[in-house]
Amino acid sequence: MSLGDLLNAKIVRSQFDSPAIAELSNGIKSDLSSDWFEASRFHFSTSYTKVKFDGYMDGTKDLSFADVQWDGDPLTRTDKNFPIVPTVIEQEATQFKTGYTLSDQVTLSLSIPYIRQSSEHISIVPGFDNFTIVSQGLGDVETAISWFKRLDENNHLLLSFGISLPTGSIDEKGDTPSPGPDNQLPYTMQLGSGTYDIKPAIHYFGSAGNWTYGADLNLTLRTGKNDRDYRLGNVYQSSIWSRYALTDWFEPSIRINGIAWDEISGRDPALPYFESSPINPYPAAVVKPDNFGGTKCLALVGLRLKDPRGRLENTFLELEAGAPFYQDLNGPQPSEDWRFSVSLVLSF
Amino acid sequence: MKKYFFGLLYVLVSISSAAEADGRLVIEENQGTALLIYNIAKFMEWPPASTPFVFTLWNDDILADAFKIIEDQETQGRKIKINRQHKYNIAVDSQVIVIPKQQLQLFIEARDELSQLPILTVTTDSNVFDAGVMILVDVIDDQLAFSVNLAAVKASGLEISGNLLRHAEEVRF
Numbered sequence: 001m002s003l004g005d006l007l008n009a010k011i012v013r014s015q016f017d018s019p020a021i022a023e024l025s026n027g028i029k030s031d032l033s034s035d036w037f038e039a040s041r042f043h044f045s046t047s048y049t050k051v052k053f054d055g056y057m058d059g060t061k062d063l064s065f066a067d068v069q070w071d072g073d074p075l076t077r078t079d080k081n082f083p084i085v086p087t088v089i090e091q092e093a094t095q096f097k098t099g100y101t102l103s104d105q106v107t108l109s110l111s112i113p114y115i116r117q118s119s120e121h122i123s124i125v126p127g128f129d130n131f132t133i134v135s136q137g138l139g140d141v142e143t144a145i146s147w148f149k150r151l152d153e154n155n156h157l158l159l160s161f162g163i164s165l166p167t168g169s170i171d172e173k174g175d176t177p178s179p180g181p182d183n184q185l186p187y188t189m190q191l192g193s194g195t196y197d198i199k200p201a202i203h204y205f206g207s208a209g210n211w212t213y214g215a216d217l218n219l220t221l222r223t224g225k226n227d228r229d230y231r232l233g234n235v236y237q238s239s240i241w242s243r244y245a246l247t248d249w250f251e252p253s254i255r256i257n258g259i260a261w262d263e264i265s266g267r268d269p270a271l272p273y274f275e276s277s278p279i280n281p282y283p284a285a286v287v288k289p290d291n292f293g294g295t296k297c298l299a300l301v302g303l304r305l306k307d308p309r310g311r312l313e314n315t316f317l318e319l320e321a322g323a324p325f326y327q328d329l330n331g332p333q334p335s336e337d338w339r340f341s342v343s344l345v346l347s348f
Numbered sequence: 349m350k351k352y353f354f355g356l357l358y359v360l361v362s363i364s365s366a367a368e369a370d371g372r373l374v375i376e377e378n379q380g381t382a383l384l385i386y387n388i389a390k391f392m393e394w395p396p397a398s399t400p401f402v403f404t405l406w407n408d409d410i411l412a413d414a415f416k417i418i419e420d421q422e423t424q425g426r427k428i429k430i431n432r433q434h435k436y437n438i439a440v441d442s443q444v445i446v447i448p449k450q451q452l453q454l455f456i457e458a459r460d461e462l463s464q465l466p467i468l469t470v471t472t473d474s475n476v477f478d479a480g481v482m483i484l485v486d487v488i489d490d491q492l493a494f495s496v497n498l499a500a501v502k503a504s505g506l507e508i509s510g511n512l513l514r515h516a517e518e519v520r521f
Contacts, residue, residue, distance in 0.1 A: 003384075003391075003512070004515075006384055006492060009372060010490050010491070011376075011487050012376055012377065152413075248490070
């Protein structure tokens, strides 16, 4: 290749501009002990995610609210209908994450989430025809250690081991149709798991020209039972994704995300449970431990925006939105309608 | 809602595919940098020798990996060898030393010694270039470019081709 050809060629940015690699590869600078502090880098990101649930499913079948709501006639009561029905549930999480590149391959991180959840209801309980409950506060703080491995010039692996601490409340209360104004809220409205959770993950990413692509596997494995005598289900997530750099600062992406999660083990004794109703002792699907768990697949599109001037190195804004195209839920269970997230990543 | 979502997905995928048709040769940044440094070295006059022609990369494994594409090729009648330098010393047997931005301090400490040797110093960082390195390789917009510190080249006793200088973004005297 001549010098002229080379100087006229279109240069695509290094694969190390890809998000996770960019953060990690900032530390891949020096093996010299004298450069230890120089090689260390701080990374900070903040993200906002909103998920909306609207509607119900049992298995893969869509249900209407009328299908799920019991009309009060003892003859029509089944184990699939309830006097109280959450209709629209919105979950919002604002997450602050900081990372510290300890050495060429090792990064420590700490994530602090702030959660806000709201749930609209309809019910046959007098005075509670329509009501909304809200909970908000600190979620489960997670700390993780990550190990970065370059397989070759274009292929990379990131192994991560995290522990989620039970800092999120599992004692959230609100005004529900149960007696008194401060009733224990359902599992879906609690802010944490109440257990120490192990969170291993494997991420693969590669690049070819302007394309970057990858696959992820994330697990959330619960340990023991919490103080309220239940344990949320394990969560198993995998993704494949690809992103294309249309310009130096504009990169659309697509991602397919598969999620499977287990039902709740145990039962919170403070939640309403009517032993005298043998057909269905639960007043709502969201307090019935068996009505959790399932599998779903989502398709998401995203956009990464960088500083067009190129001055803010390793800083970007990322938007992503998507919806499930397949859900198989242990139902009746509220089904996801859509989700949206925006994140800002800074490295310095 | 879902209909609009998958419509948007289709549009974005279509835009991505269309953008591939550019007509220009596409090169990954590190490989382009390696090839340009190799080409610049070809435009220099080197003291005759039969030993390997050594490109040393100071503590920069990422760029060193990209240099594999020229390893074992020949230039100036000499076989090319890539040397990954991770220790605190100057690779005096090198013909070209590539200095990353995090090694600015080491370069400043070694600058006087290096300036007496027929070694071409190259960097991709403007601060290191300002400190006295001979060649800066840079990406401007989406094209490779290079600048030459001619005074530093002359001080080392190396000779650089005028044809090469005509392609330079900047020549410092």
